[in-house]
Amino acid sequence: MDLPDPAVDPARAEDIAPDLLVVPNRGVQLVPNIGVVGGSHSVLVIDTGLGRDNAEQVLAFAREQARGRRIYLTTTHFHPEHAFGAQVFAGEATYLVNRAQADDLATKGPGYLSMFRGLGESVARRLDGVQLATPDVVYADDRGHDLDLGGRVVHLRPTGRAHSRGDQVVTVPDAGVLFTGDLVETGQFAIFPWFPPHDTDVSGVRWIEVVDRLAARRPATVVPGHGDLGGADLLHVVRDYLTELRDETWRRRDSAMSEETVVAEVTDVLLRRHPDWAGREWIAPGVGCLCAEHSG
Protein backbone atom coordinates (compact mmCIF):
# COMPACT_ATOMS: atom_id res chain seq x y z
CA MET A 1 0.00 0.00 0.00
CA ASP A 2 1.28 3.48 -0.77
CA LEU A 3 -0.83 6.43 0.31
CA PRO A 4 -0.94 9.78 -1.48
CA ASP A 5 1.45 12.34 -0.03
CA PRO A 6 -0.30 13.69 3.10
CA ALA A 7 0.48 17.37 2.42
CA VAL A 8 -1.22 20.15 4.37
CA ASP A 9 -2.06 23.15 2.17
CA PRO A 10 -2.51 26.39 4.18
CA ALA A 11 -3.18 28.30 0.92
CA ARG A 12 -6.62 26.62 1.00
CA ALA A 13 -7.49 28.00 4.45
CA GLU A 14 -11.12 29.05 4.82
CA ASP A 15 -12.61 31.67 7.15
CA ILE A 16 -15.43 30.09 9.11
CA ALA A 17 -15.93 32.90 11.67
CA PRO A 18 -14.15 36.17 12.51
CA ASP A 19 -10.48 35.41 13.17
CA LEU A 20 -11.16 31.68 12.92
CA LEU A 21 -9.75 29.71 10.01
CA VAL A 22 -9.67 26.08 9.05
CA VAL A 23 -7.04 24.56 6.77
CA PRO A 24 -9.19 21.82 5.25
CA ASN A 25 -7.93 18.29 4.66
CA ARG A 26 -9.46 18.16 1.14
CA GLY A 27 -10.27 14.48 1.58
CA VAL A 28 -6.57 13.49 1.66
CA GLN A 29 -5.86 10.58 4.01
CA LEU A 30 -3.60 11.40 6.96
CA VAL A 31 -4.23 15.12 6.54
CA PRO A 32 -6.30 16.53 9.42
CA ASN A 33 -8.46 19.63 9.44
CA ILE A 34 -6.34 22.26 11.18
CA GLY A 35 -7.70 25.27 13.07
CA VAL A 36 -6.26 28.74 13.71
CA VAL A 37 -8.27 30.75 16.24
CA GLY A 38 -7.35 34.29 17.20
CA GLY A 39 -8.10 36.75 20.02
CA SER A 40 -6.74 40.23 20.68
CA HIS A 41 -3.36 39.10 22.05
CA SER A 42 -2.99 35.42 21.17
CA VAL A 43 -3.64 32.82 18.50
CA LEU A 44 -4.32 29.09 19.00
CA VAL A 45 -3.33 26.45 16.43
CA ILE A 46 -5.24 23.17 16.63
CA ASP A 47 -3.28 20.16 15.25
CA THR A 48 0.00 20.19 13.31
CA GLY A 49 -0.25 17.91 10.28
CA LEU A 50 2.03 14.91 9.78
CA GLY A 51 5.73 15.60 10.27
CA ARG A 52 8.07 18.56 10.27
CA ASP A 53 7.51 20.03 6.80
CA ASN A 54 3.75 20.14 7.21
CA ALA A 55 4.07 21.65 10.68
CA GLU A 56 6.51 24.27 9.38
CA GLN A 57 3.92 25.32 6.81
CA VAL A 58 1.24 25.47 9.49
CA LEU A 59 3.49 27.49 11.80
CA ALA A 60 4.39 29.93 8.98
CA PHE A 61 0.70 30.36 8.24
CA ALA A 62 -0.11 30.88 11.94
CA ARG A 63 2.70 33.43 12.22
CA GLU A 64 1.24 35.33 9.26
CA GLN A 65 -2.21 35.31 10.87
CA ALA A 66 -0.83 36.18 14.30
CA ARG A 67 1.03 39.32 13.15
CA GLY A 68 2.94 39.52 16.42
CA ARG A 69 0.33 37.96 18.67
CA ARG A 70 1.46 35.15 20.96
CA ILE A 71 1.02 31.63 19.52
CA TYR A 72 -0.36 28.58 21.33
CA LEU A 73 -0.55 25.04 19.98
CA THR A 74 -2.85 22.27 21.07
CA THR A 75 -3.58 18.86 19.55
CA THR A 76 -6.87 16.97 19.64
CA HIS A 77 -5.11 13.65 20.35
CA PHE A 78 -1.68 12.08 19.98
CA HIS A 79 -2.13 10.38 16.57
CA PRO A 80 0.68 11.17 14.10
CA GLU A 81 -1.16 13.39 11.61
CA HIS A 82 -2.53 15.48 14.49
CA ALA A 83 0.49 15.80 16.79
CA PHE A 84 3.70 14.58 15.12
CA GLY A 85 4.78 18.03 13.98
CA ALA A 86 4.69 19.73 17.36
CA GLN A 87 8.50 19.81 17.72
CA VAL A 88 8.59 22.55 15.04
CA PHE A 89 6.58 24.88 17.29
CA ALA A 90 9.11 24.65 20.16
CA GLY A 91 10.44 28.05 21.17
CA GLU A 92 7.79 29.91 19.14
CA ALA A 93 4.56 28.60 20.60
CA THR A 94 3.32 27.28 23.91
CA TYR A 95 2.21 23.65 23.44
CA LEU A 96 -0.67 22.83 25.71
CA VAL A 97 -2.50 19.49 26.17
CA ASN A 98 -4.42 17.43 28.72
CA ARG A 99 -2.61 14.94 30.94
CA ALA A 100 -4.06 11.79 29.33
CA GLN A 101 -2.96 12.97 25.90
CA ALA A 102 0.55 13.84 27.12
CA ASP A 103 0.75 10.32 28.54
CA ASP A 104 -0.47 8.81 25.24
CA LEU A 105 2.20 10.76 23.38
CA ALA A 106 4.97 9.62 25.72
CA THR A 107 3.97 5.97 26.03
CA LYS A 108 2.45 5.15 22.64
CA GLY A 109 4.05 7.81 20.41
CA PRO A 110 7.22 5.77 19.64
CA GLY A 111 5.18 2.70 18.62
CA TYR A 112 2.96 4.78 16.32
CA LEU A 113 6.02 6.40 14.79
CA SER A 114 7.37 3.03 13.67
CA MET A 115 3.92 1.74 12.66
CA PHE A 116 3.29 4.80 10.47
CA ARG A 117 6.76 4.58 8.90
CA GLY A 118 5.57 1.21 7.60
CA LEU A 119 2.59 2.75 5.79
CA GLY A 120 4.57 3.55 2.66
CA GLU A 121 7.21 5.81 1.24
CA SER A 122 5.27 9.10 1.21
CA VAL A 123 4.30 8.75 4.87
CA ALA A 124 7.80 7.62 5.91
CA ARG A 125 9.29 10.65 4.14
CA ARG A 126 6.91 12.96 6.03
CA LEU A 127 8.07 11.38 9.29
CA ASP A 128 11.75 11.98 8.59
CA GLY A 129 13.43 13.59 11.58
CA VAL A 130 10.30 13.51 13.72
CA GLN A 131 10.95 13.60 17.42
CA LEU A 132 8.08 13.48 19.85
CA ALA A 133 7.54 16.87 21.41
CA THR A 134 7.15 17.46 25.13
CA PRO A 135 4.18 19.75 25.86
CA ASP A 136 5.01 22.99 27.69
CA VAL A 137 1.80 22.98 29.70
CA VAL A 138 -0.13 19.88 30.77
CA TYR A 139 -3.50 20.43 32.43
CA ALA A 140 -5.57 18.00 34.52
CA ASP A 141 -8.23 16.10 32.57
CA ASP A 142 -10.95 16.49 35.17
CA ARG A 143 -10.79 20.26 35.09
CA GLY A 144 -10.36 21.14 31.44
CA HIS A 145 -8.65 24.37 30.50
CA ASP A 146 -9.98 27.78 29.49
CA LEU A 147 -7.50 29.54 27.25
CA ASP A 148 -7.86 33.32 27.10
CA LEU A 149 -6.79 34.61 23.69
CA GLY A 150 -7.86 38.18 24.52
CA GLY A 151 -11.57 38.99 24.22
CA ARG A 152 -12.14 35.34 23.30
CA VAL A 153 -11.91 32.38 25.64
CA VAL A 154 -11.48 28.95 24.07
CA HIS A 155 -12.47 25.80 26.00
CA LEU A 156 -10.16 22.79 25.93
CA ARG A 157 -12.11 19.81 27.22
CA PRO A 158 -10.87 16.24 27.56
CA THR A 159 -13.67 13.81 26.78
CA GLY A 160 -12.28 10.71 28.48
CA ARG A 161 -11.40 7.59 26.53
CA ALA A 162 -13.17 7.25 23.18
CA HIS A 163 -11.21 7.31 19.86
CA SER A 164 -8.04 7.32 22.01
CA ARG A 165 -7.35 7.50 25.73
CA GLY A 166 -6.46 11.20 25.65
CA ASP A 167 -8.99 12.82 23.28
CA GLN A 168 -9.84 16.46 23.87
CA VAL A 169 -12.27 18.72 22.02
CA VAL A 170 -11.83 22.45 21.53
CA THR A 171 -14.82 24.80 21.63
CA VAL A 172 -14.95 28.44 20.55
CA PRO A 173 -18.16 29.43 22.37
CA ASP A 174 -18.61 32.91 20.84
CA ALA A 175 -18.62 31.39 17.35
CA GLY A 176 -20.44 28.12 18.17
CA VAL A 177 -17.55 26.13 16.71
CA LEU A 178 -16.48 22.70 17.96
CA PHE A 179 -13.23 20.99 16.91
CA THR A 180 -13.73 17.27 17.56
CA GLY A 181 -10.51 15.67 16.32
CA ASP A 182 -11.16 12.10 15.19
CA LEU A 183 -14.26 11.70 17.34
CA VAL A 184 -15.93 12.80 14.10
CA GLU A 185 -14.81 11.95 10.56
CA THR A 186 -17.12 12.89 7.72
CA GLY A 187 -18.01 10.60 4.82
CA GLN A 188 -16.22 7.57 6.15
CA PHE A 189 -16.41 4.68 8.58
CA ALA A 190 -15.21 5.75 12.03
CA ILE A 191 -11.48 5.14 12.55
CA PHE A 192 -10.92 2.49 15.24
CA PRO A 193 -7.23 2.36 16.21
CA TRP A 194 -7.78 -1.14 17.65
CA PHE A 195 -4.36 -2.76 17.42
CA PRO A 196 -4.22 -5.53 20.03
CA PRO A 197 -2.04 -6.17 21.90
CA HIS A 198 -0.25 -2.84 21.37
CA ASP A 199 -3.16 -0.43 21.60
CA THR A 200 -6.62 -1.32 22.84
CA ASP A 201 -7.60 2.06 24.28
CA VAL A 202 -10.31 2.90 21.73
CA SER A 203 -13.79 2.31 23.17
CA GLY A 204 -16.87 2.16 20.96
CA VAL A 205 -19.16 2.23 24.00
CA ARG A 206 -17.58 5.34 25.50
CA TRP A 207 -17.32 6.96 22.07
CA ILE A 208 -21.12 6.81 21.71
CA GLU A 209 -21.56 8.47 25.13
CA VAL A 210 -19.07 11.21 24.27
CA VAL A 211 -20.66 12.03 20.92
CA ASP A 212 -24.11 12.09 22.57
CA ARG A 213 -22.85 14.62 25.11
CA LEU A 214 -21.29 16.79 22.40
CA ALA A 215 -24.48 16.67 20.30
CA ALA A 216 -26.54 17.89 23.28
CA ARG A 217 -24.56 21.15 23.15
CA ARG A 218 -25.84 21.77 19.58
CA PRO A 219 -22.72 23.38 18.12
CA ALA A 220 -23.43 25.51 15.03
CA THR A 221 -20.28 24.32 13.29
CA VAL A 222 -18.45 21.04 13.76
CA VAL A 223 -14.88 20.74 12.48
CA PRO A 224 -14.20 17.00 12.21
CA GLY A 225 -10.73 15.44 12.38
CA HIS A 226 -11.07 14.48 8.72
CA GLY A 227 -13.63 15.32 6.05
CA ASP A 228 -16.07 18.15 5.39
CA LEU A 229 -17.24 20.60 8.03
CA GLY A 230 -20.92 20.65 8.96
CA GLY A 231 -23.39 21.29 11.76
CA ALA A 232 -24.46 19.23 14.76
CA ASP A 233 -25.85 16.67 12.31
CA LEU A 234 -22.29 15.37 11.86
CA LEU A 235 -22.37 14.25 15.49
CA HIS A 236 -25.70 12.48 14.94
CA VAL A 237 -24.33 10.60 11.94
CA VAL A 238 -21.36 9.34 13.99
CA ARG A 239 -23.56 8.38 16.93
CA ASP A 240 -25.97 6.51 14.68
CA TYR A 241 -23.16 4.68 12.91
CA LEU A 242 -21.41 3.68 16.16
CA THR A 243 -24.74 2.53 17.57
CA GLU A 244 -25.47 0.33 14.58
CA LEU A 245 -21.91 -1.03 14.65
CA ARG A 246 -22.37 -1.87 18.34
CA ASP A 247 -25.81 -3.41 17.97
CA GLU A 248 -24.99 -5.47 14.88
CA THR A 249 -21.79 -6.70 16.56
CA TRP A 250 -23.27 -7.53 19.96
CA ARG A 251 -26.29 -9.33 18.55
CA ARG A 252 -24.01 -11.75 16.73
CA ARG A 253 -21.34 -12.02 19.43
CA ASP A 254 -23.95 -12.87 22.03
CA SER A 255 -25.29 -15.70 19.89
CA ALA A 256 -21.84 -17.34 20.15
CA MET A 257 -20.83 -16.78 16.54
CA SER A 258 -17.07 -16.88 15.85
CA GLU A 259 -15.47 -13.43 15.70
CA GLU A 260 -14.47 -14.08 12.11
CA THR A 261 -18.10 -14.61 11.13
CA VAL A 262 -19.20 -11.56 13.12
CA VAL A 263 -16.66 -9.42 11.24
CA ALA A 264 -17.75 -10.76 7.85
CA GLU A 265 -21.48 -10.35 8.48
CA VAL A 266 -21.30 -6.92 10.12
CA THR A 267 -18.99 -5.65 7.37
CA ASP A 268 -21.49 -6.81 4.80
CA VAL A 269 -24.42 -5.10 6.55
CA LEU A 270 -22.58 -1.80 7.06
CA LEU A 271 -21.21 -1.62 3.53
CA ARG A 272 -24.73 -2.04 2.19
CA ARG A 273 -26.02 0.73 4.48
CA HIS A 274 -23.20 3.15 3.66
CA PRO A 275 -22.15 2.37 0.09
CA ASP A 276 -20.54 5.79 -0.46
CA TRP A 277 -18.36 5.92 2.62
CA ALA A 278 -14.57 5.64 2.48
CA GLY A 279 -12.38 3.84 5.02
CA ARG A 280 -14.07 0.42 4.85
CA GLU A 281 -10.89 -1.08 6.33
CA TRP A 282 -11.95 0.46 9.68
CA ILE A 283 -15.09 -1.67 10.04
CA ALA A 284 -13.23 -4.84 11.08
CA PRO A 285 -11.19 -3.16 13.86
CA GLY A 286 -14.44 -1.55 15.05
CA VAL A 287 -16.11 -4.95 15.28
CA GLY A 288 -13.04 -6.34 17.06
CA CYS A 289 -13.12 -3.52 19.59
CA LEU A 290 -16.83 -3.94 20.31
CA CYS A 291 -16.53 -7.73 20.53
CA ALA A 292 -14.22 -7.10 23.49
CA GLU A 293 -16.51 -4.52 25.13
CA HIS A 294 -19.54 -4.75 27.37
CA SER A 295 -22.20 -2.19 28.12
CA GLY A 296 -21.58 0.46 30.79
Ligand SMILES: [Zn+2]
Ligand atom coordinates in the same frame (compact mmCIF):
# COMPACT_ATOMS: atom_id res chain seq x y z
ZN1 LIG B 1 -6.92 9.63 15.32
